[in-house]
Amino acid sequence: MKILVLGSGAREHAIVTALLAEDAGHEIIAAPGNAGIAADVPVVSLDANSPEDVTNYAFENNIELVVIGPEAPLVAGVADALRxxxxxxxxxxxxxxQLEGSKAFAKRIMDEAGVPTGRAVRADTLADAEDALDTFGAPYVVKADGLAAGKGVLVTDDRAAAAAHAEHWLVHGSVLVEEFLDGPEVSLFLVSDGHTVLPLAPAQDYKRLGDGDAGPNTGGMGAYSPLPWLPDGFVDEVIETVALPTVRQLAAEQTPFIGLLYCGLIVTPAGIRVIEFNARFGDPETQVVLPRLVTPLSMLLFGAATGSLAGMPRPEFAMDVAVTVVLASENYPDAPVTGREITGLDAAAAVEGVHIAHAATALDPSTGALLATGGRVLSVVAVGTTFAEARSRAYEAMGHIRLEGAQFRTDIAGGVA
Structure with missing residues (x-):
């Protein structure tokens, strides 16, 4: 097929890598891409958030499948224009x-579909938010209602910090104050054609900046898959109690969900609860889920896009372990320092079982040097037969990479066996 992948991050690089690995003769184009993606496939300068620009390009270039990576084009209506x-x-x-674009919308859908989730109060004023904080008590959970580039969620024991976070995001719209849910978190991706859902492999990511879950929340500093500690039947339970009820509720409202349903889950003493939904592949979990996928990714994506998932077998995954460690710029997530040169990638990629997914990179047009252009710069992805082997390979590769002021966690998948 002739496939257009929209986006410029490590998630999109992972999608491109998985499509190329099929060796099926696909013609893949990315827009706008990054330096790593451009080394693998052609990239075009295209406003991925413009329904008109994307649709005109796809139509004029006989694109047979468009894969939307990030959330912004979805909320902008790019998929509607293409359809x-x-x-x-x-x-x-x-x-x-809006399942991702509005936390309040997602909570309403969950409530009406009977999906298990935590209690929440929508607040439109600071007074409402503070009343909700007092109702739920510490630890406090405050979420921006709309898209916030991974910076809209705060979990803290500091009430003043929680109130300040609410006040900051109330300038942009509503906030949700939620009860704190305790337990291990799980990310589960499900491919949906609006009626049928097929699960991918569960993964776990690391949201906090520093080792031991210290520091501020980020877009994700690492991930691993599979999750050997999950109970038997976990995926089936999520399908029956979360994914299918949600997809059916959206279909009943004449808003079919076609694409990737990302279920952010927590395993509490009272059972599985939904923390959040996203409407696209997660980053960095995609970087560890897709390398283990045996079923052709294009078959799943096209099946969802054309409403033909019914009767298709569940995707198969290799027994291998995948671990990814994210390299971030200095001062991420606040005000990342950009424009610095990255070196050592050839040596890193030469480590057995390792490949590098670019997240925020570009080539200096005058020198050809590889530069960091954002907060999360690279995902070092390693595959091995055991967690120890995959972790060792990931950190060996990370040791070859040089970026002034770089940050990364040293405990990704630590203790997992």
Missing amino acids: TRGIPVFGPGQAAA
């Missing part, structure tokens, strides 16, 4: 994408 022109697209329409 109007009859172009298959993997990604929900604008209305269904």
